[in-house]
Amino acid sequence: MTTRVQAQVTSRRDRLREATLAEIHEAARGLLTSRGSDAVTMNAVAREVGMSGPALYHYFKGHEELVGAVTARFFRELTGEMEAARDAHAEDSLDIRLLATCRAMRAWATAHPAEFGWIFARPIPSVHHEPGSARLVAGERFETVLRDQVMELWETRPFPVPDLTELAPSLREQLHAYAESVGGRLPPEAAHVFLTCWSRLYGLLCMEVLRQLDSVYSDMEPVYEECLRELAGLLGLEYDGGGR
Amino acid sequence: MTTRVQAQVTSRRDRLREATLAEIHEAARGLLTSRGSDAVTMNAVAREVGMSGPALYHYFKGHEELVGAVTARFFRELTGEMEAARDAHAEDSLDIRLLATCRAMRAWATAHPAEFGWIFARPIPSVHHEPGSARLVAGERFETVLRDQVMELWETRPFPVPDLTELAPSLREQLHAYAESVGGRLPPEAAHVFLTCWSRLYGLLCMEVLRQLDSVYSDMEPVYEECLRELAGLLGLEYDGGGR
DNA sequence: AAGCTGCCTTAGAAGCTCTAAGGAAACATA
DNA sequence: TATGTTTCCTTAGAGCTTCTAAGGCAGCTT
Numbered sequence: 232m233t234t235r236v237q238a239q240v241t242s243r244r245d246r247l248r249e250a251t252l253a254e255i256h257e258a259a260r261g262l263l264t265s266r267g268s269d270a271v272t273m274n275a276v277a278r279e280v281g282m283s284g285p286a287l288y289h290y291f292k293g294h295e296e297l298v299g300a301v302t303a304r305f306f307r308e309l310t311g312e313m314e315a316a317r318d319a320h321a322e323d324s325l326d327i328r329l330l331a332t333c334r335a336m337r338a339w340a341t342a343h344p345a346e347f348g349w350i351f352a353r354p355i356p357s358v359h360h361e362p363g364s365a366r367l368v369a370g371e372r373f374e375t376v377l378r379d380q381v382m383e384l385w386e387t388r389p390f391p392v393p394d395l396t397e398l399a400p401s402l403r404e405q406l407h408a409y410a411e412s413v414g415g416r417l418p419p420e421a422a423h424v425f426l427t428c429w430s431r432l433y434g435l436l437c438m439e440v441l442r443q444l445d446s447v448y449s450d451m452e453p454v455y456e457e458c459l460r461e462l463a464g465l466l467g468l469e470y471d472g473g474g475r
Numbered sequence: 476m477t478t479r480v481q482a483q484v485t486s487r488r489d490r491l492r493e494a495t496l497a498e499i500h501e502a503a504r505g506l507l508t509s510r511g512s513d514a515v516t517m518n519a520v521a522r523e524v525g526m527s528g529p530a531l532y533h534y535f536k537g538h539e540e541l542v543g544a545v546t547a548r549f550f551r552e553l554t555g556e557m558e559a560a561r562d563a564h565a566e567d568s569l570d571i572r573l574l575a576t577c578r579a580m581r582a583w584a585t586a587h588p589a590e591f592g593w594i595f596a597r598p599i600p601s602v603h604h605e606p607g608s609a610r611l612v613a614g615e616r617f618e619t620v621l622r623d624q625v626m627e628l629w630e631t632r633p634f635p636v637p638d639l640t641e642l643a644p645s646l647r648e649q650l651h652a653y654a655e656s657v658g659g660r661l662p663p664e665a666a667h668v669f670l671t672c673w674s675r676l677y678g679l680l681c682m683e684v685l686r687q688l689d690s691v692y693s694d695m696e697p698v699y700e701e702c703l704r705e706l707a708g709l710l711g712l713e714y715d716g717g718g719r
Numbered sequence: 720a721a722g723c724t725g726c727c728t729t730a731g732a733a734g735c736t737c738t739a740a741g742g743a744a745a746c747a748t749a
Numbered sequence: 750t751a752t753g754t755t756t757c758c759t760t761a762g763a764g765c766t767t768c769t770a771a772g773g774c775a776g777c778t779t
Contacts, residue, residue: 242777243776243777244724244725244726244776244777247726248725248726251726272765272766272767273766273767273768274765274766274767275766282726282727282728283727283728283729284728284729284767284768285727285728285729285767285768285769285770286726286727286728288767288768288769289725289726289727293767293768294766294767294768351685351687352596352685367690370690371690374690374691398697398701399697399700399701401694401696401697402697402698402700402701405692405693405694405697408693409691409692426691426692430678430679430682430688430698431675431678433682433687434674434675434678434679434681434682435674435678437678437681437682437685437687438674438677438678438681441595441596441681443595443677443681444674446611446614446615446618447618447653447670448649448653448670449649449652450645450649452645453642453643453645453646453649454646454674456643456646457642457643457646486746487745487746488745488746488755488756488757491757492756492757495757516734516735516736517735517736517737518734518735518736519735526757526758526759527758527759527760528736528737528759528760529736529737529738529739529758529759529760530757530758530759532736532737532738533756533757533758537736537737538735538736538737
């Protein structure tokens with residue numbers, strides 16, 4: 232179709248559309264944070280950006296897709312914050328960089344609990360796990376930020392790993408498959424350590440944002456720090472105090 | 476009002492009402508598991524039990540309250556399963572009993588993912604954290620099942636505890652407050668160990684049911700078992716193989 | 720200049736939550 | 750036994766929602 236104008240990536244129309252899309256995302260986010268999940272309706276979002284109702288269906292196939300797109304954008308924002316923290320410590324040691332990345336994750340999550348809630352607690356009901364979905368792509372990039380750093384750590388200064396033969400055969404196979412799937416840069420033993428760290432940290436953060444520990448802790452910050460200290464131990468990192 | 480008939484706790488009407496309530500809960504659950512969270516509407520539930528629409532408002536103030544009541548019932552069912560597992564091993568060692576309780580938790584959660592999802596991922600949007608809410612009472616009883624066993628363990632065969640002075644002051648204070656709040660049967664050090672175990676286990680289960688680790692593990696059972704093995708180590712329990 | 724495409728509109732069907740008003744049956748009381 | 754109250758359920762309806770259908774208009778392409 233567009234053979235000659237291929238070079239001109241952003242036509243006037245494209246730019247307008249992009250601006251409208253950004254406005255829509257902003258409106259949806261505003262409704263989410265100010266009036267809750269249920270307030271993010273097609274009509275309300277459309278009202279907010281100044282168009283009336285069904286116009287939104289030119290941008291999204293339906294409510295579900297809008298929520299999915301907004302969620303993916305949140306996911307990218309979170310990942311971006313983590314990458315920014317990583318890059319801000321490009322000159323520092325890997326130890327400091329890794330911990331800073333982890334802290335950036337919690338910082339964004341606790342500053343944007345509703346958004347973070349959508350990231351992991353939304354896709355329960357509808358099972359839209361299509362392979363190429365923006366949600367999954369964003370999730371992949373998310374996981375990569377820390378994984379890459381652990382890979383770098385492994386390659387420059389290997390951390391102690393457990394004996395895999397003590398694990399259940401099924402788990403061992405899964406670890407092999409995972410190690411394979413990430414390009415073999417981590418052997419299964421190291422993958423196990425990374426995944427242990429990852430699920431402890433991410434799990435703790437989920438619990439905090441889902442407020443499952445409200446009756447136990449009034450301030451989760453030192454709990455998260457304590458978890459980081461443990462992970463530093465597992466990965467042979469030097470833990471830099473509270474990081475204040 | 477009812478002065479003389481006070482003794483007769485369940486009148487004919489009460490029994491009828493109770494039966495209708497049970498039917499409503501059953502219908503709501505059926506809709507949730509078969510057609511997803513969004514299918515649990517007042518109208519649909521009413522249709523399912525054979526009454527038309529607004530009749531449900533004689534049983535619940537609104538949609539929110541119905542969902543809350545159903546969720547609390549799920550919570551009680553989960554706790555009941557854990558208590559049943561505990562009682563089924565009343566003759567066995569505390570080690571076996573504790574692990575069985577933890578396994579019962581995952582067994583129910585994985586067998587009823589939608590229900591478990593409501594338990595922890597529902598109350599994000601609406602901030603209904605009233606002190607006496609059925610949700611919180613159920614949560615308290617839930618946490619108690621394991622906590623009581625860890626208390627018993629602590630009193631009969633204390634597990635190793637870390638030095639609290641290495642922890643952040645804020646965390647130390649919170650642990651003291653928590654130890655206080657559970658009747659002083661656990662010192663802050665032991666409370667810290669229990670809470671570490673609890674949040675690791677519960678966090679991992681949340682991640683599994685929220686399907687946050689789908690791209691990593693295909694079967695979380697051995698991962699959960701591995702976590703249990705670690706916790707057994709922390710608590711000085713004898714770990715009984717896969718438990719198969 | 721003519722046509723296609725993209726953006727937006729209003730109309731409207733179907734379903735949702737929830738309130739209002741009222742009938743019928745069961746219970747309590749005089 | 751007669752009367753009143755409470756409980757359970759009904760229909761009607763307002764005001765939301767999602768989403769489809771049909772059409773107008775502006776701007777890009779040819």
